[in-house]
Amino acid sequence: MVPTTSKQWTVQGKSGFDALKFNEKGSIPEVGDKDVLVKIHAASLNYRDLIIPKGKYPFPMKDNIVPGSDGAGTVESVGKHVTRFKPGDKVVTLFNQGHTAGSLDGKSLSTGLGGALDGTLREYGVFDEAGLVPMPQNLNFLEASTLSCAALTAWNALYGLESRALKPGQTVLTQGTGGVSIFAVQFAKAAGARVIATTSSSKKAETLKKLGADHVINYKETPEWGEAAAKLTPGGAGVQHVVEVGGPTTMAQSLKAVGIDGVISIIGFIGGMEKNQPTFLDCLNNICTVRGILVGSRLQMEDMCAAIEANDLHPVVDEKVFELKDLKEAYEYMWDQKHFGKLTVKVAA
Structure with a gap:
């Protein structure tokens, strides 16, 4: 009935x-x-x-x-x-x-x-x-x-731009241990990509490594984590994908991490808002694509x-x-x- x-x-x-x-x-x-x-x-x-x-x-x-x-x-x-x-x-x-x-x-x-x-x-x-x-x-x-x-937001971040879709061997940078970031780690590893993750604690770092993250950077210990992430990529060329969840407070470091023709997908602003944030010119200076996505x-x-x-x-x-x-x-x-x-x-x- x-x-x-x-x-x-x-x-x-x-x-x-x-x-x-x-x-x-x-x-x-x-x-x-x-x-x-x-x-x-x-x-x-x-x-x-x-x-x-x-x-x-x-x-x-x-x-x-x-x-x-x-x-x-x-x-x-x-x-x-x-x-x-x-x-x-x-x-x-x-x-x-x-x-x-x-x-x-x-x-x-x-x-x-x-x-x-x-x-x-x-x-x-x-x-x-x-x-x-x-x-x-x-x-x-x-x-x-x-x-x-x-999950779908993470998938869109990695595959939403067909011409820049994630490929095996590329590098993805994720931020923290929220739902989107964790899914991004899992999807990237399943695709044969390398993952650099950021977090604020050693306990969370161990969890990220168990999920497959190749490198984990503690952003409290390493404030310039964007530069540190870029140095971990082949030839220091930078990452191909950044799953950006922090917003204005983390964008400057994401721009330092991303490589030429890389993609920064903005999916949130959990870090809050601040006045001193990157400008559109930074996209040109870094020769990258910055996109906002909604699921x-x-x-x-x-x-x-x-x-x-x-x-x-x-x-x-x-x-x-x-x-x-x-x-x-x-x-x-x-x-x-x-x-x-x-x-x-x-x-x-």
Whole structure:
């Protein structure tokens, strides 16, 4: 029997985590001709989820949104014109539901789950069939629920520019141990690339080495880590890809690390903002490409999932898993940076 209600969270206001409201009998939208009803077994959190109830999210939002962009589950039923899925299939959600291929545009930008469209922190969700991807067979639901945002962003950073796509033997520079950075390490090593990672502690350095990083630089001990990274490349020529998560506070060092015709993909600004930051002229001086990215397309996600399956890659998931009803505690746990890797939520049994 098709369920009629769903346990779910909504964001009501911008007062902080108190704006999160739990409803044990939320309504389930009607399944349209091209829609798929999914029982969501697991979801994972991103920094974006934390700032939405704080009123700090800069992209399209609607009131009383069901939060969460990342989820994995089982198809319960499909609309009469659905061709991509059938009941029983295991699926993962796409971040921007309308971003099928190519570059983002205004329309696809306004289809973000958990912001513009109701997201994954609910037992049952209805999604257009174009906004779902088959789940990699080598992953469980908790692992698969981490792929929608962080993993796809890392994949886009390395493969989004087809003419500069990562090649075996090239060098990638990653920053820290956040979700995107860890996925970038895993994808780069699977592709036969070398990885230079930065971190702030010896404990995290050991973890990065276990994940495959060839060199780890402690940026607290080596403030000029960009120059240090470049010296670690063949002939000191610099790295081909920088996965830039710090933003203005780290960009100067990323520019020192990147080689000629290298690519710096900006995916965040967790280091905060500062006035003394590089200018556009620095891109010319370093003869490199600097690009901002927002997750990726469905076709990229399908390629990524195929690679995950072929190389038997497994996301790094925090050992603590929260129940759906304890979502506020999960938000606090992540806000306090107690997690390592991706933080997951068990949604429905």
